Amino acid sequence: xxxxxxxxxxxxxxxxxxxxxxxxxxxxxxxxxxxxxxxxxxxxxxxxxxxxxxxxxxxxxxxxxxxxxxxxxxxxxxxxxxxxxxxxxxxxxxxxxxxxxxxxxxxxxxxxxxxxxxxxxxxxxxxx
Amino acid sequence: xxxxxxxxxxxxxxxxxxxxxxxxxxxxxxxxxxxxxxxxxxxxxxxxxxxxxxxxxxxxxxxxxxxxxxxxxxxxxxxxxxxxxxxxxxxxxxxxxxxxxxxxxxxxxxxxxxxxxxxxxxxxxxxxxxxxxxxxxxxxxxxxxxxx
Numbered sequence: 001x002x003x004x005x006x007x008x009x010x011x012x013x014x015x016x017x018x019x020x021x022x023x024x025x026x027x028x029x030x031x032x033x034x035x036x037x038x039x040x041x042x043x044x045x046x047x048x049x050x051x052x053x054x055x056x057x058x059x060x061x062x063x064x065x066x067x068x069x070x071x072x073x074x075x076x077x078x079x080x081x082x083x084x085x086x087x088x089x090x091x092x093x094x095x096x097x098x099x100x101x102x103x104x105x106x107x108x109x110x111x112x113x114x115x116x117x118x119x120x121x122x123x124x125x126x127x128x
Numbered sequence: 129x130x131x132x133x134x135x136x137x138x139x140x141x142x143x144x145x146x147x148x149x150x151x152x153x154x155x156x157x158x159x160x161x162x163x164x165x166x167x168x169x170x171x172x173x174x175x176x177x178x179x180x181x182x183x184x185x186x187x188x189x190x191x192x193x194x195x196x197x198x199x200x201x202x203x204x205x206x207x208x209x210x211x212x213x214x215x216x217x218x219x220x221x222x223x224x225x226x227x228x229x230x231x232x233x234x235x236x237x238x239x240x241x242x243x244x245x246x247x248x249x250x251x252x253x254x255x256x257x258x259x260x261x262x263x264x265x266x267x268x269x270x271x272x273x274x275x276x
Contacts, residue, residue, distance in 0.1 A: 003178050007171075015170040016163035019221070023162025024155045026216030031151045037219055038252040041228065044220060045260040053267035066169035069187050070194065070221045071162070072256070078187075079260050083268030095268025099261055102184070106191035110226050110253065113196045117203035118233035118245050 011065060018064035022071045041072055048076025053084065079103055154215050161210070161217030169194055169221075191222055198223035202230040228252035 029040050048071075051057040057077035060068040068074050079099035086098025100107070132138050169190045176186035201207040207227050211218045218224055229249045236248035250257075 003175060006178050007174055012167055012170055016167045019166025020159035020163030020217075023158045023217045023220045026162075026220040027155050027158035028151070030216055030219075031154055037224075038228070038255055040216070041219070041224065041252065041256050042259045045256050046263050049260055049263035049267060053263075053270070064166075066173050066187075066190060067163070067166045069173075070166045070169040070190065072220055072222060072225060075191075075222060075225070076260050076263065079264035080267045083264040084271045087268050087271040092269070092272050095265050095272060098268055099264030105188035106195060106222065107257070109192040109195045110199070110229055111249070113199035114226060114229035114233060114249055114253075115245065117199040117230045118237065118249070121203035121205070121230070121234045121237075123234050123237045 014064045015067035018060065018067035019070060020067075022067070022073060044072040045076040045079075048073030048078075049080040050076075052077030052080035075103065075106065157213055158215050158217035158220075161214035162220060163217075165194070165218065165221040165223055194222050195226040198226035199230050202227045203234070225253060225256060228256075 026040055026044065029035055029043075030037070035043070048057060051060075051073065057068065057073065058081075061074070061077070069078070079102070082100075082102030083095055083098040086094030086101065088094070090097065172190045172193055173183075173186045176189050177183065181189070198207055201210070207218070207223070208231070211224075211227065218227070228251070232248040232251045233245045236244040238244065239248070
């Protein structure tokens with residue numbers, strides 16, 4: 001199994017710990033503040049975009065891999081990174097094109113699979 | 129049971145009856161479930177890179193796979209159970225984004241396929257996209273100004 005031998009297990013551990021900590025921060029926000037989950041997700045994506053724009057989030061991704069890219073902050077950082085990179089090649093147009101371009105896969109998948117899953121699922125009968 | 133007479137006795141009684149604040153337990157569950165979801169993502173990413181993909185493509189594949197799994201699990205009503213247990217552990221990873229699309233879509237299915245499913249899908253995901261994309265446009269504009 002060449003694949004299993006290629007895995008850097010320390011990297012997996014860093015991924016687990018960093019991903020876990022990012023979620024714990026969210027859990028503390030849920031338990032200690034009156035923020036709704038929707039607001040927390042918005043805060044995470046915006047914070048990620050700002051940290052990505054400042055070039056800070058990149059270091060966390062280098063350190064923790066998917067532990068930093070899978071949480072929603074990673075989605076935000078990816079949007080910002082895409083916008084900045086596209087600006088380098090096509091100027092102001094890039095500010096509008098870049099972010100969504102690099103995140104297109106995730107967004108399209110969420111819309112498509114979300115729609116399919118909703119069609120297949122039966123609505124729950126609300127318990128009184 | 130002896131009657132409660134002083135304030136002290138009353139507060140002792142209340143403390144005994146009300147459960148301990150579950151925040152520590154919630155955080156622990158959020159930690160390991162969130163960490164585990166990220167680790168699954170890392171394995172998918174490693175596998176894609178092992179098959180010769182570059183990192184940006186591999187991370188897109190990770191998003192697509194996790195989103196698809198979360199959507200299916202939400203449809204089967206399994207994700208909500210995980211969510212109750214893990215709290216932010218399943219909300220904060222991109223799986224929570226997928227869940228936030230599917231849950232209201234299922235709930236409002238009775239309002240029709242266009243405004244019910246199609247419209248309510250974005251109850252939570254809409255704001256996330258609005259703020260995420262708007263921030264990225266502003267950052268891009270700042271990058272233009274400073275000639276990044």
